[in-house]
Amino acid sequence: MRQLQEICGDDNVFWRAEDLLVWEYDAGFDRHPPSAVAVPGSTAEVAAVVKAAHDAGTAIVPRGAGTGLSGGTIACAGAIVVSTARLRRIVAIDAAARMAVVEPGVPNVAVSAAAREVGLFFAPDPASQRISTIGGNVGTNAGGPHALRYGSMVNHVLGIEMVLPNGEIARFGGTAADLPGYDCVPLIVGSEGTLGIITKIWLRLLPLPEDIRTFVAIFPDIDRGARAASAIIAGGVVPAAMEMLDNVTIGTLNAAFDVHLPPDAGSLLLVEIEGLHEETEDWAASIERLLRKNGATDVRSAASAAERELLWKARKLGYAALARIKPNNYLHDAVVPRTRMPEVLKQVNAIAERYGYVIANMFHIGDGNLHPVLLFDARTEPIDRVMEASAEILKVAIDAGGALTGEHGIGLEKNHFMPWVFTAEDLDAMRRARDSFDPDGTMNPGKIFPGGEACADIPTERTKRVLAEGMWV
Amino acid sequence: MRSPLLDTEGLNQCIHCGLCLEACPTYRITRLETESPRGRLHLMSAIASARIDPRESDAAVLHLDRCLACRACEAVCPSGVPYGELIEEARADIARARGTPPLGRLALWSVSRPRVLGALAALLALADRTGLRAGARRILPPRLRRLDALAPPPGRPAYQPVAVEAPRASVALLLGCVMRVSYGDVHTATARVLARLATRVVEVADQGCCGALHAHAGDNAEAVRLAKRNVAAFERSGAEAILANAAGCGAFLKSYAHLLEGDPEWAQRAAAVASRVRDINEYLAVAADGATFGELAMRVTYQDPCHLAHAQGIRAEPRALLGRVHGLELIEMADADVCCGSAGYYNLAQPDYADRLLEEKIDAILATRPDAVVTANPGCMLQLAAGLRARGKSIPVLHVVEVLERAMRSA
Ligand SMILES: Cc1cc2nc3c(=O)[nH]c(=O)nc-3n(C[C@H](O)[C@H](O)[C@H](O)COP(=O)(O)OP(=O)(O)OC[C@H]3O[C@@H](n4cnc5c(N)ncnc54)[C@H](O)[C@@H]3O)c2cc1C
Ligand code: SF4
Ligand code: SF4
Numbered sequence: 001m002r003q004l005q006e007i008c009g010d011d012n013v014f015w016r017a018e019d020l021l022v023w024e025y026d027a028g029f030d031r032h033p034p035s036a037v038a039v040p041g042s043t044a045e046v047a048a049v050v051k052a053a054h055d056a057g058t059a060i061v062p063r064g065a066g067t068g069l070s071g072g073t074i075a076c077a078g079a080i081v082v083s084t085a086r087l088r089r090i091v092a093i094d095a096a097a098r099m100a101v102v103e104p105g106v107p108n109v110a111v112s113a114a115a116r117e118v119g120l121f122f123a124p125d126p127a128s129q130r131i132s133t134i135g136g137n138v139g140t141n142a143g144g145p146h147a148l149r150y151g152s153m154v155n156h157v158l159g160i161e162m163v164l165p166n167g168e169i170a171r172f173g174g175t176a177a178d179l180p181g182y183d184c185v186p187l188i189v190g191s192e193g194t195l196g197i198i199t200k201i202w203l204r205l206l207p208l209p210e211d212i213r214t215f216v217a218i219f220p221d222i223d224r225g226a227r228a229a230s231a232i233i234a235g236g237v238v239p240a241a242m243e244m245l246d247n248v249t250i251g252t253l254n255a256a257f258d259v260h261l262p263p264d265a266g267s268l269l270l271v272e273i274e275g276l277h278e279e280t281e282d283w284a285a286s287i288e289r290l291l292r293k294n295g296a297t298d299v300r301s302a303a304s305a306a307e308r309e310l311l312w313k314a315r316k317l318g319y320a321a322l323a324r325i326k327p328n329n330y331l332h333d334a335v336v337p338r339t340r341m342p343e344v345l346k347q348v349n350a351i352a353e354r355y356g357y358v359i360a361n362m363f364h365i366g367d368g369n370l371h372p373v374l375l376f377d378a379r380t381e382p383i384d385r386v387m388e389a390s391a392e393i394l395k396v397a398i399d400a401g402g403a404l405t406g407e408h409g410i411g412l413e414k415n416h417f418m419p420w421v422f423t424a425e426d427l428d429a430m431r432r433a434r435d436s437f438d439p440d441g442t443m444n445p446g447k448i449f450p451g452g453e454a455c456a457d458i459p460t461e462r463t464k465r466v467l468a469e470g471m472w473v
Numbered sequence: 474m475r476s477p478l479l480d481t482e483g484l485n486q487c488i489h490c491g492l493c494l495e496a497c498p499t500y501r502i503t504r505l506e507t508e509s510p511r512g513r514l515h516l517m518s519a520i521a522s523a524r525i526d527p528r529e530s531d532a533a534v535l536h537l538d539r540c541l542a543c544r545a546c547e548a549v550c551p552s553g554v555p556y557g558e559l560i561e562e563a564r565a566d567i568a569r570a571r572g573t574p575p576l577g578r579l580a581l582w583s584v585s586r587p588r589v590l591g592a593l594a595a596l597l598a599l600a601d602r603t604g605l606r607a608g609a610r611r612i613l614p615p616r617l618r619r620l621d622a623l624a625p626p627p628g629r630p631a632y633q634p635v636a637v638e639a640p641r642a643s644v645a646l647l648l649g650c651v652m653r654v655s656y657g658d659v660h661t662a663t664a665r666v667l668a669r670l671a672t673r674v675v676e677v678a679d680q681g682c683c684g685a686l687h688a689h690a691g692d693n694a695e696a697v698r699l700a701k702r703n704v705a706a707f708e709r710s711g712a713e714a715i716l717a718n719a720a721g722c723g724a725f726l727k728s729y730a731h732l733l734e735g736d737p738e739w740a741q742r743a744a745a746v747a748s749r750v751r752d753i754n755e756y757l758a759v760a761a762d763g764a765t766f767g768e769l770a771m772r773v774t775y776q777d778p779c780h781l782a783h784a785q786g787i788r789a790e791p792r793a794l795l796g797r798v799h800g801l802e803l804i805e806m807a808d809a810d811v812c813c814g815s816a817g818y819y820n821l822a823q824p825d826y827a828d829r830l831l832e833e834k835i836d837a838i839l840a841t842r843p844d845a846v847v848t849a850n851p852g853c854m855l856q857l858a859a860g861l862r863a864r865g866k867s868i869p870v871l872h873v874v875e876v877l878e879r880a881m882r883s884a
Binding site for chain 1: 490524550554
């Protein structure tokens, strides 16, 4: 402790039980306080903290803004949390090289804002972009609505500087297009803090599109909305983003924001296209035709930049607004093949109905990335049942040939479900890759891999483990 | 000890999404979760569920004390967490468990007693004239020097009611506590602007301090006593609209309905009065629709008072009013709606944080190179003036109505 204080300053180290309470959560489900928290102010301080912890045999959990939804920042096994919140310099924006160099604690939206000043933009736009950090976005390989056209973080990270678990500082990738040797960057992106603490990131920027058009299409039910979405993708135009909102979500957005969406719509598609003027003109016509042909009762286009921004604000903050209906929720993140989507959606809704939960759907339909949200009240409804329903939902997605996570990561939330999609050999290979960075297993222990004991004392962990093992037949 | 006051419904509403973090002034200067809205709500929950005993935990109480109650977090929270009410309830809870600190008690005792405040102001004015104050400044301990720097300015002219012949409308004006004693001329400017619109300010005897400072500090009983007195006074006045030119007071008057909702005798009366309350900017934006306000060649920047922008959602109105003054140039400063650190007696209780917030605010102001800073709340006027003075700048700080009144005089 004394050592941490010497490195980071007294004001930036916490060890009292009451203080540690505020690091026992992220935006997900699991709760567990760390044994201490350090908030270093430079790469050198990060390295010194990691070295001190390594020498003392203490585990470390990296933390950005704590908006993660899969428990990646929850510290168990006596681990300390190292927060990157004070590392928030935009080191450089290089317009010519179309590149940004940033520290890990910079909020996503700050990169976009800085890039816009030189006519560029940063594509990954998770709904949490106002606060989630670039370090956290790399940690979870974050996506966002526009991942449909531009891909997730992994497509936009050029290089990484990282403090290794023993306290050394290493650099991977960089600005040249083709570096010799292994490219470790894609391995680090999405590693959820298990390989080291990222302290600097080189990001790819793109030129701002010449024209953007945003449509809102109204459907009488979810099914027709989903089919229209498939038709658009099949039609050959890849929208920049395509989001579906169901009736429950529409009601919530109307209550929370000034959006005035039709309250009795069964579902709504938010479709955006980007490109050169002559392209968008053609695409707009063809998309509108497809939407109407597939049952849209109304298609509107955003008349102004302000209207477009409002629609996106409502969409992006919509998840948090659901708390207006019920105080607790469980946000899922399954991916299914697009062709199976209408059927999976039906099954998911049937599960919710069987358990008696209200469900809200607001998700990246273009990617097949479902986000059903189960709404409940933890004071009156047992959490175990919620998790049981959730495991069933996950199973439906996997059975349809889907994946465990689209963008939120595995963390503590879904580690026990990994054997549902990976063989023992697959998992072993991944473990060996991790071990080559972290032979002592001190970086974010208990995450991603199933079967670990590090976080076994968290009640939600036990429940999920039982469910994962019990339901997989 | 379980908390009887904290609204667990409201606390439960927080889903820990963190979307409020970047809006929070204390998080912005520290980047610490302990000084963030999400962290504070979590600590309040821990108090409510008896995981933390506020009598024992100095650390938790400190983090809650460092909250400015500026409600910037509430304004951006998508899930509708009623942060402003929760922090007041938490403070009441803590005050019950631990007692209010002596400095705060003294400040609160004085503001609800107009004569005490008046006497203090007179003393200060005397000290100023005799040079005693300047002398004292040199020898006072830092804490008291701070008090001196932020003491309401003595010697501003008292409120002078304005006669209106054949008024088309009559309104009541909340005179308040500190405002009445120290910013009487802002009231006069308000009355003159209203007079131009043929609107008369009726006299409302018996009105007093709104009680906001007491509620923010956790002294609920006194806040309730003051609220009832005001409800009765404004009922008697019969005025259609009750105007406030202090954003903090206006916001609190509007919340009387909530404050007294548990009292069957007062709930309805409080709600009726609260529904007639308007901030002066809000009222003028409608009443003076289309009118222009003369001319004033000046370059200004506008600071959003927290209790106007976040608590009442009034941002466009003051800007629109300033936009109707010919020759006035409004240059937006960076982060105009981030708290300046004034917030009641925060200056005294959390000097370090207050100074850091003020430093950033003054930097943002100076970057716009203004002839004057405009805002709409006495606490902000005081704080900004002190900050500018400390940097050796003689840039005046004006209330919106003062700008309008000056412009009208030139017309
Ligand atoms: C309202 C809301 C909407 C969301 N929308 C989306 C969305 O559209 N798309 C999406 O993908 N996600 C979304 N998320 C999830 C979340 O915002 C993302 O996972 C985000 O990338 C997390 O960033 P963070 O800074 O909060 O990281 P944290 O939650 O603090 O950490 C996430 C993980 O990254 C690791 N990590 C953090 N910083 C570092 C570092 N410097 N070095 C190494 N590892 C690190 C942590 O250990 C942890 O495992 C949403 C969350 C919320 C609350
Ligand atoms: S107060 Fe609102 S915005 Fe902040 S963490 Fe809680 S729910 Fe999210
Ligand atoms: S009221 Fe202001 S200072 Fe307090 S938590 Fe909210 S934003 Fe931060």
